[in-house]
Amino acid sequence: MAITRERVDGAAVLEKEKRYVLHPWASQSKLAAPVMVGAKGCTLWDADGKEYLDFSSQLCNVHLGFQDxxxxxxxxxxxxxxxxxxxxxxxxxxxxxxxxxxxxxxxxxxxxxxxxxxxxxxxxxxxxxxxxxxxxxxxxxxxxxxxxxxxxxxxxxxxxxxxxxxxxxxxxxxxxxxxxxxxxxxxxxxxxxxxxxxxxxxxxxxxxxxxxxxxxxxxxxxxxxxxxxxxxxxxxxxxxxxxxxxxxxxxxxxxxxxxxxxxxxxxxxxxxxxxxxxxxxxxxxxxxxxxxxxxxxxxxxxxxxxxxxxxxxxDKLVERSAWLGEVLLAELRHFPERHPSVGEVRGLGIMAGVELVKNQRTREPLVPPLAPRNVAIPSVLDGFKKHLLDHGLIAPVGGNVLRLYPPLCVTEEELHRGLRIVDEALALTDALVDPA
Ligand SMILES: Cc1ncc(COP(=O)(O)O)c(C=O)c1O
CATH class of the missing domain: 3.40.640.10 (Type I PLP-dependent aspartate aminotransferase-like (Major domain))
Incomplete structure (x- = not known):
């Protein structure tokens, strides 16, 4: 399929969104999400043409991938x-x-x-x-x-x-x-x-x-x-x-x-x-x-x-989710060895949770698990989240758990590319670990 990349004025969209839309899961004054204009497979792109590898499948729903x-x-x-x-x-x-x-x-x-x-x-x-x-x-x-x-x-x-x-x-x-x-x-x-x-x-x-x-x-x-x-x-x-x-x-x-x-x-x-x-x-x-x-x-x-x-x-994507999920988890299970901020790694199929901790032994979370949801408080994970997005990876962080669930059609190359971005970003959370 020929993909047309129509030009959209991102600044104008942001302005209208701020003025006329009430946004879910957000404190309205903190709006900072990219203006997405297109997508294919596991990749989205914004109004500036910046590409994002989507390891969130948006809200863990785009299993098949975009624009099939x-x-x-x-x-x-x-x-x-x-x-x-x-x-x-x-x-x-x-x-x-x-x-x-x-x-x-x-x-x-x-x-x-x-x-x-x-x-x-x-x-x-x-x-x-x-x-x-x-x-x-x-x-x-x-x-x-x-x-x-x-x-x-x-x-x-x-x-x-x-x-x-x-x-x-x-x-x-x-x-x-x-x-x-x-x-x-x-x-x-x-x-x-x-x-x-x-x-x-x-x-x-x-x-x-x-x-x-x-x-x-x-x-x-x-x-x-x-x-x-x-x-x-x-x-x-x-x-x-x-x-x-x-x-x-x-x-x-x-x-x-x-x-x-x-x-x-x-x-x-x-x-x-x-x-x-x-x-x-x-x-x-x-x-x-x-x-x-x-x-x-x-x-x-x-x-x-x-x-x-x-x-x-x-496309045998259910079977693919099983075997590629094992590749994903096998790779992630090495992360605690080189990242002191990584606690438990868990998951099944192409779906993983990576716990971020202050201390691997006690598993004390990097952010309090019961932080109130009705006030936007700065999180020690804000820099980590920004690093992921700046480097073109969409991966949700909820509480102290990084979640990785790309579309089931993700290629092995994309999977490893996304994991490399996570690996680099974890240097930021490693710096937050309690000294032993
Ligand atoms: C387990 C579970 N059930 C129900 C829902 C609600 O689905 P929807 O957002 O389509 O209303 C969600 C949404 O994230 C969910 O995670």
Missing amino acids: QRVVDAIVAQAQQLCYVSPVYLSEPRARLAELIAGIAPGDLNQSYFVVGGSEANEAAIQLARLCTGRTKILSFYRGYHGATYGAHSVSGGTGRHAAGLGIPGVVHVLEQDADQVDQIIQLEGANDVAAVILEPIRVGDGVAMPPPGFLASLRAVCDRHGVLLIFDEVVTGFGRTGKWFACDHWNVVPDMMTLAKGLNSGYAALGAVVVSDRVAAHFRETVIPFGFTNGGQPLAFASAIAVIEALRE
Whole structure:
């Protein structure tokens, strides 16, 4: 494909953005992001023509990579056929996508309810669980993240959820990923009142936190014992990110519902889904689902998701994520030897978290883990983040964890190039380490 690099006046865009846009995750006066004008594969470029290798896949969603012609063509073809139809009507792209999802989802997760993003998928899952069980309480975990809408934020467990005030009633947060603790809490809350437990199999937002060994299987057993539905939020971890289609495939644990978005269509349009088990679907055979979304039936989004899933298959990107992820982790595991500021390195597939510490032995973090989110405070990591960006690498740093999750199509050359930039930047964090 010929890529046109249109000229955009970056300074004018910045001016208008500052004047007319309220920006997410930001204190408005500190706005300093580049003006992005184009992208291809794993590379974005800004209005000045500066290129950035993207090891964030933006918000860990562009799994396939940018501007894949197969997906662009599918969206254009669908746009020419039918851009919008209410989700009340049946449509060929929706039916085909749901069939594709059923084909890759584990166990008997066979029917999908479509929404416009990950937050809405979790909103819908909470409501479907309450309708299905006739119970109200939802157990979720501190430090988890499930989205920015009211219910999804309420079940999230980081400090950002305070934006939702007291949140929706009936949410009970659990601190430890410990099935015995969950069992006790379910009993203390009254098993007949608990509708569901929701969690991410791997807490990516919490610095790529892996589940303790055996935890997911034990949690499944606890839920079964109490008739509580198990909801896996695979919004980030789905669609090959971890080297299998879904993170839960690594532990062979099948939830009752799985929420999907992000990699589902790699950000080519807004889309999310809740895929439910046959048992949950059976409940709604005669019972009405009393809510829906105007844009929960967007043919353009369905067309993009079909093309993305087919491209992931055609290019064997799930398999690629598994083996290239091992290359990534093998390389990163040498970093603590030469960087005193690197603590634990963890990950699965093309997804890694690199802990930045003051002291390798105690693993005291370089920045306090519970820094408030509502005030922009200068961080000792600001210089480190700036170095990465100045050297053309987009890699998010959340709390004290550097995260690396490039698109699954990243080449080995790009992977090593990005890691070299990280390696150099770590000299800055090494200088912050407590002298022994
Ligand atoms: C695990 C998880 N669930 C849900 C969401 C919310 O998805 P969205 O931003 O598409 O609403 C996110 C977003 O980052 C997420 O990381």
